[in-house]
Amino acid sequence: MGRVSREKALEHRSQIVDAAARQFRERGFDRVSIADLMKEVHLTHGGFYKQFASKDVLLAEATQRAFEDLTVSLRAYDREHDNRAAAKSELIDYYLSPEHRDDLAQGCPSTGLSADLMRSETSPDARLRYAEGVxxxxxxxGDHDEETPASDEAIREASLLVGALVLARASAGTPLSDRILAAVRGGHAPSESHAGTGAS
Structure with missing residues (x-):
């Protein structure tokens, strides 16, 4: 019985982290209450503190989970293409699309969590996990292996994509938003095979 209980507790913890990874990106850390999270996973408010010492601890784990989901998506792009250049082209098409701009909950954590991680009181652990994910x-x-630090060129490219998405989201609903996406995408029409391959 004890073993089942521990397994169930781990399952609940994972569910809370998943919910937080989505809700923090969609609504922001400060606008998501513990009650909101526990309601989504159908658990009691008091159960939160059996799993996490604080909401900041959850932010660190949710940040890591969001980037793990992004890694899963990136690997899917690799599997679907013969080389990294083709995979990257498809990713950029989606990354700079209106669909990704408007999908806050499932969007790239580099963008979705950036505002929360800029707060001075954010825990160092959450910032470290964010930096590692970026x-x-x-x-x-940059098509570097896991043991090689990202090159300056790759960091510049990531910064361009993330910055463009931040600006496009902040100006959503205006003509400028679509212009930002199109300008950084280079004027190429997005591929037609985006479905199910978003940057989570």
Whole structure:
């Protein structure tokens, strides 16, 4: 019975982290209450503190989970293409699309969590996991292996994509938003095979 209980507790913890990874990106850390998270996973408010010492601890884990989901998506792009250049082209088409701009909950954590990580009181652990996730994204863009630091060129490219998405989201609903996406995408029409391959 004890073993089942521990397994169930781990399952609940994972569910809370998944919900937080989505809700923090969609609504922001400060606008998501513990009650909101526990309601989504159908658990009691008191159960939160059996799993996490604080909401900041959850932010660190949710940040890591969001970037792990991004890694899964990037690997899917690699599987679907013969080389990294083709995979990268498809990723950029989606990354700079209105669909990705408007999908806050499932969107790239480099963008979705950036505002929360800029707060001075954000825990160092959450910032470290964010920094590691951003570098992993840049490393993939630069076609570097996991042991090689991202090159300056790859970091610049990641910064351009993330910055463009931030600006496009902040100006959503205006003509400028679409212009930003198109300008950085280079004027190329997005590929037609985006479905199911978003940058989570």
């Amino acid at each position: 570098e992993d994204f840049a490393r993939w863009l």
